[in-house]
Amino acid sequence: AQSVTQPDIHITVSEGASLELRCNYSYGATPYLFWYVQSPGQGLQLLLKYFSGDTLVQGIKGFEAEFKRSQSSFNLRKPSVHWSDAAEYFCAVGPFGGGYNKLIFGAGTRLAVHP
Amino acid sequence: NAGVTQTPKFRILKIGQSMTLQCAQDMNHNYMYWYRQDPGMGLKLIYYSVGAGITDKGEVPNGYNVSRSTTEDFPLRLELAAPSQTSVYFCASSYSTSSGELFFGEGSRLTVL
Numbered sequence: 001a002q003s004v005t006q007p008d009i010h011i012t013v014s015e016g017a018s019l020e021l022r023c024n025y026s027y028g029a030t031p032y033l034f035w036y037v038q039s040p041g042q043g044l045q046l047l048l049k050y051f052s053g054d055t056l057v058q059g060i061k062g063f064e065a066e067f068k069r070s071q072s073s074f075n076l077r078k079p080s081v082h083w084s085d086a087a088e089y090f091c092a093v094g095p096f097g098g099g100y101n102k103l104i105f106g107a108g109t110r111l112a113v114h115p
Numbered sequence: 116n117a118g119v120t121q122t123p124k125f126r127i128l129k130i131g132q133s134m135t136l137q138c139a140q141d142m143n144h145n146y147m148y149w150y151r152q153d154p155g156m157g158l159k160l161i162y163y164s165v166g167a168g169i170t171d172k173g174e175v176p177n178g179y180n181v182s183r184s185t186t187e188d189f190p191l192r193l194e195l196a197a198p199s200q201t202s203v204y205f206c207a208s209s210y211s212t213s214s215g216e217l218f219f220g221e222g223s224r225l226t227v228l
Contacts, residue, residue, distance in 0.1 A: 004157075009155065034216075036217075041221070041222075042221055042222075043119070043205055043207075043219030043220050043221045043222055044158075044205070044207075044217070044219045045219070046216050046217070049216065090157060090158070102148070102160060102163060102173070103160075103217065105150075105157040105158040105159075106157050107155055107156055107157040108155075108157055
């Protein structure tokens with residue numbers, strides 16, 4: 001069955017420190033992979049996506065993610081975290097349903113940033 | 116740039132009451148979705164639509180109904196509210212191709228007491 005696992009429910013980092021959020025997926029074919037961010041009281045916003053090609057993808061706000069097929073992972077990274085990065089981050093995989101853009105989301109990782 | 120607009124943002128219902136969550140998008144997207152978000156559970160797909168007049172069930176459709184009479188609007192109806200429907204509801208839309216990028220509204224927080 002298709003699924004997405006985000007092993008870390010909460011992560012706390014200091015401002016300026018590096019960040020890596022983990023995502024593992026189970027999917028029967030080559031997946032499309034996504035990271036979304038949800039700021040408090042807001043809807044989700046797409047950070048980056050991987051469809052094919054270069055396995056290191058760049059996104060908005062200085063984030064990047066690397067697709068590793070052998071590990072079924074799509075970890076999100078940022079070299080230096082800013083206080084404004086405090087939010088909840090969701091990894092997602094798809095599409096399902098004949099290309100109807102249905103995605104399966106992970107449970108999310110809540111990031112706190114210490115000054 | 117309105118994008119996806121949801122109303123209301125907050126609502127408290129009594130058990131057994133009915134209500135409709137409204138969702139409208141102004142991007143001319145064919146695909147629209149309703150998700151619910153529960154703590155520690157991520158987002159679960161309730162219903163989706165691939166165009167006006169066409170809807171289908173997602174992972175957790177029980178207790179909900181939808182309609183899609185226009186491209187812009189995709190309301191979600193709760194007929195007999197139950198405490199298990201206490202959640203944050205997100206409407207989203209996407210282009211007709213398999214781009215996978217969803218555009219989300221700001222959410223509607225529903226509490227059933």
